[in-house]
Amino acid sequence: MAQRAGATLDSAEFATLTEPFRRELLAHCYRMLGSVDEAEDLVQETYLRAWRSHGGFEGRSSVRTWLYQIATNACLTALRHRSRRPLPSGLGGPGEDREPVPEPGPPVSWLQPVPDALVTPESGDPAAVAVSRESLRLALIASLQYLPARQRAVLILRDVLAFSADESAAILGTTAVAVKSSLQRARARLRDASPAAERVAEPTEPEARAVLDRYITAFENADAAALQRLLREDATLELLPSPVWYAGDEAAQTAVAGLGSPGDWRMIPTGANGQPAAAAAYRRGADGAYLAYGIVVLTATSTAIARITVFADPALLARFGFPPVHPAPAAG
Secondary structure, X not given: OOOOOOOOOOHHHHHHHHHHHHHHHHHHHHHHHOOHHHHHHHHHHHHHHHHHHHHHOOOOOOHHHHHHHHHHHHHHHHHOOOOOOOOHHHXXXXXXXXXXXXXXXXXXXXXOOXXXXXXXXXOXXXXXXXXXXXXXXXXHHHHHOOOOHHHHHHHHXXXXXXXXXHHHHHHHOOOHHHHHHHHHHHHHHHHHHOOOOOOOOOOOHHHHHHHHHHHHXXXXXXXXXXXXXXXXXEEEEEEEOOOOEEEOHXXXXXXXXXXXXXXXXXXXXXXXOOEEEEEEXXXXXXXXXXXXXXXXXXXXXXXXXXXXXXXXXXXXXXXXXXXXXXXXXOOO
8 A cells, every 4th residue: 555554644645546446346346246236235235344444454465355355354344144145056957836935934135236337447458358357258157156155255366366375365364275275165165066057158249239139129029939949959048036947948939929019128238247248128018118128147158048137126227327218219
């Protein structure tokens, strides 16, 4: 930290030193919590705690490490009283008619998507952007939810953020030996207990955008044949907040059933979880206006769709920078 130990900064100096880390801290808290809403709250809390305590910062670590220590421990505190945030595929097999959780348990808090615009590194460095995107994929975030909170923190600090064992130990207030042991258990648990992540050929961004364009065209035109051609035979479909998900023929049939009539939907391309094949969806209401419906995230290959995850939450569109009513009038 560019100050002598124990020195007091004014607000402008504090902002200059700490603001460059805001995006990566938001991504970190999102990986820990699975919720962009909670992650933003925890980042705000991190900066408030840092401001209140910066006079006692002794400079034995970097500003970045110091902020990660505050943020990580704030997340661990928040997770003490919260259950994991799953996707429907994490609750059982495809097509199973089930309640979200056995009674009398609380309602499920679902995993949320995160807008790329909030977490993509501002530096524009291709390597940094690639790492950020890879570590924010929906499949990975869903898998991380299976880990106990401290194991999750260790795995993220070591395998995603590349902190050393000593640095991770300092952040978590433990020993390097404990960090190494926890990391081994986290990796093993992730392999054994998490749902299998999609093993698909990662498309280039232009390829993913082409797949997204075909999906949007098929949906807006209610073209069932075009949509079916676009889906892989083993494609899966998740429609949050429903706990039921679909695979194969059932996924295709359910996706087609949602098409409605030509003109019922309008979609705007966006980016979520480092997956460029994503769209903000609007559905036509009785008065003809297109109202916010939710965010659709596609896991795509270079030519097809392997997974469709629909987050049917109109409030998410504001997070992605879109208005509650589609900005363009319907054609014709």
